[in-house]
Amino acid sequence: MRGLPLADERHQERADAARNRMRLLEAASRLVAERGAEHVTMEAVAVAASVGKGTVFRRFGDRVGLMRALLDHAEREYQETFLSGPPPLGPGAPAVERLEAFGVATLRHLMKYTDLYLEAEQCSKRRYAVPARAVRVTHVAVLLREAGVTGDIELLAEALLGYLDTALIDYLRSERNLSAERLEVGWVEFVARVTRR
Amino acid sequence: MRGLPLADERHQERADAARNRMRLLEAASRLVAERGAEHVTMEAVAVAASVGKGTVFRRFGDRVGLMRALLDHAEREYQETFLSGPPPLGPGAPAVERLEAFGVATLRHLMKYTDLYLEAEQCSKRRYAVPARAVRVTHVAVLLREAGVTGDIELLAEALLGYLDTALIDYLRSERNLSAERLEVGWVEFVARVTRR
DNA sequence: CACATAAGCGGACTGCGGTCCACTTGTGGC
DNA sequence: GCCACAAGTGGACCGCAGTCCGCTTATGTG
Numbered sequence: 019m020r021g022l023p024l025a026d027e028r029h030q031e032r033a034d035a036a037r038n039r040m041r042l043l044e045a046a047s048r049l050v051a052e053r054g055a056e057h058v059t060m061e062a063v064a065v066a067a068s069v070g071k072g073t074v075f076r077r078f079g080d081r082v083g084l085m086r087a088l089l090d091h092a093e094r095e096y097q098e099t100f101l102s103g104p105p106p107l108g109p110g111a112p113a114v115e116r117l118e119a120f121g122v123a124t125l126r127h128l129m130k131y132t133d134l135y136l137e138a139e140q141c142s143k144r145r146y147a148v149p150a151r152a153v154r155v156t157h158v159a160v161l162l163r164e165a166g167v168t169g170d171i172e173l174l175a176e177a178l179l180g181y182l183d184t185a186l187i188d189y190l191r192s193e194r195n196l197s198a199e200r201l202e203v204g205w206v207e208f209v210a211r212v213t214r215r
Numbered sequence: 216m217r218g219l220p221l222a223d224e225r226h227q228e229r230a231d232a233a234r235n236r237m238r239l240l241e242a243a244s245r246l247v248a249e250r251g252a253e254h255v256t257m258e259a260v261a262v263a264a265s266v267g268k269g270t271v272f273r274r275f276g277d278r279v280g281l282m283r284a285l286l287d288h289a290e291r292e293y294q295e296t297f298l299s300g301p302p303p304l305g306p307g308a309p310a311v312e313r314l315e316a317f318g319v320a321t322l323r324h325l326m327k328y329t330d331l332y333l334e335a336e337q338c339s340k341r342r343y344a345v346p347a348r349a350v351r352v353t354h355v356a357v358l359l360r361e362a363g364v365t366g367d368i369e370l371l372a373e374a375l376l377g378y379l380d381t382a383l384i385d386y387l388r389s390e391r392n393l394s395a396e397r398l399e400v401g402w403v404e405f406v407a408r409v410t411r412r
Numbered sequence: 413c414a415c416a417t418a419a420g421c422g423g424a425c426t427g428c429g430g431t432c433c434a435c436t437t438g439t440g441g442c
Numbered sequence: 443g444c445c446a447c448a449a450g451t452g453g454a455c456c457g458c459a460g461t462c463c464g465c466t467t468a469t470g471t472g
Contacts, residue, residue: 032419032468059458070422075460136340142333146386173401174408176387180377189343190373204370211371211409229438229449256428267452272430 039077041067047088055085055133085138089131093150096127100157113164114213120157121205124182129191129198135184154179165213174212181208236274238264244285252282252330282335286328290347293324297354310361311410317354318402321379326388326395332381351376362410371409378405 031039045066049058060081064071078084105111106119128135139145159175167174180186181204190196228236242263246255257278261268275281302308303316325332336342356372364371377383378401387393 030469034468035420038420060460061458064422071459072422072461072463073420076420076422081459139339142336142382143385145382147390169404169408170397170401173387173393173397174405176383177374177378177401177405180380180383181374183377183380185339185342186373186377188340190370193344196370200367200370204367204374207366208371208374211366211411214408214411227439231438232450235450257430258428261452268429269431269433269452270450273450278429 035077038067038069038073042069042074042077042084043087046084050088050134055137060084082138082140082144085134089134089138092127092131096123097150097153099123101153113161113166114209117158117161117165117209117213118206120161121178121182121209122202124154125187125198125201125205128182128184128187132184132188136188139184151179154182162213166215167213178208178212181205232274235264235266235270239266239271239274239281240284243281247285247331252334257281279335279337279341282331286331286335289324289328293320294347294350296320298350310358310363311406314355314358314362314406314410315403317358318375318379318406319399321351322384322395322398322402325379325381325384329381329385333385336381348376351379359410363412364410375405375409378402 042063046058046063049062049066060074061071063084064074067074074084078087100107100116100120100123102108106115107123108116111119145151155172155175158178159171162171162174162178187201190201191198239260243255243260246259246263257271258268260281261271264271271281275284297304297313297317297320299305303312304320305313308316342348352369352372355375356368359368359371359375384398387398388395
């Protein structure tokens, strides 16, 4: 059980290691762009980056870790929009409006990176116990409280986030042919129902 | 793209095939009982049933199919309780009460077969496009309508079902240490909020 | 600059899910 | 009972995720 060397652990990472991380991320993102995330094998990434297969796993732990790393940048930007960006997404607007905007923004964000998210959420167990999700749950919980909602806020936040699941959204869109608009309106309605006092 | 020979397709299944299906299901359920679903390999099942590996796949399509087949009996019983069983779960009680009972029953059902469901829902894509889920969504939608809820019922039903996701429940219980009672109360509260007019 | 050593590397290897296909066998028609 | 043939079988085989471990190299210390 050794710690995975993460990019932001500042206690130094050897220069060659850092270089390989960059090469791998570049190679991976290129391959994902040209064949789609699900058709990219770990070995292909290794080869494209002129690096041994073991190195890929050493740097990113596993396939899911690599996909997450690819999403990292976009995820950060997205998080900033609702944590510290301008209203109505960021602080400043009334809680319910922020909640509405949050869902819509999340839907768009997920739809933009669907295949990467699907790959990054592969394994049932690890879909939930993940920082990105924790951030969203907390955010929703805070807004619910701010909106004066009473009861088991923590659980209610989890329930709301159920609507914003990548695989669900993808299924509703591609299997059931629901439009993005309908999903967005659905979220706003949903929030209205839940926050209604 | 050929049709998978399902147990209930009455247009005959050869005697030996039926026998092998039984042997496989027995072997699989024994192995799952003794080592847990996640430690059962397809090959082990084949060996335990004294059958070739190819036969396992021919009968059940893939690992997910086998797990679903194992769940089939329990799933049917569970479905019957809310489709045609006695109130408040079955028909006869007011819609909102049935909805509350449905969630509680579902939580208990999922908690009872957690590891099997986790295996059976492995792949993101196929978690949603599945008969069992469709039945639940429809049921919830019908009850919502009956309860006089207006708006995009279909979508609202999907949103409610997000709460009843095996992996979510498992995460909340084992990772966040929420008690079964709290989850059940949470459902009832959630339903109350959503159906409140 | 030389050295010690921890960090990194890479590719052979393992295990598993899933496919393939040449061979066997049950079945319904005669 | 026999025959034709669709249905079924099984195990060799494939591709990929992930591990292992002996070798290499960057680094900071004297």
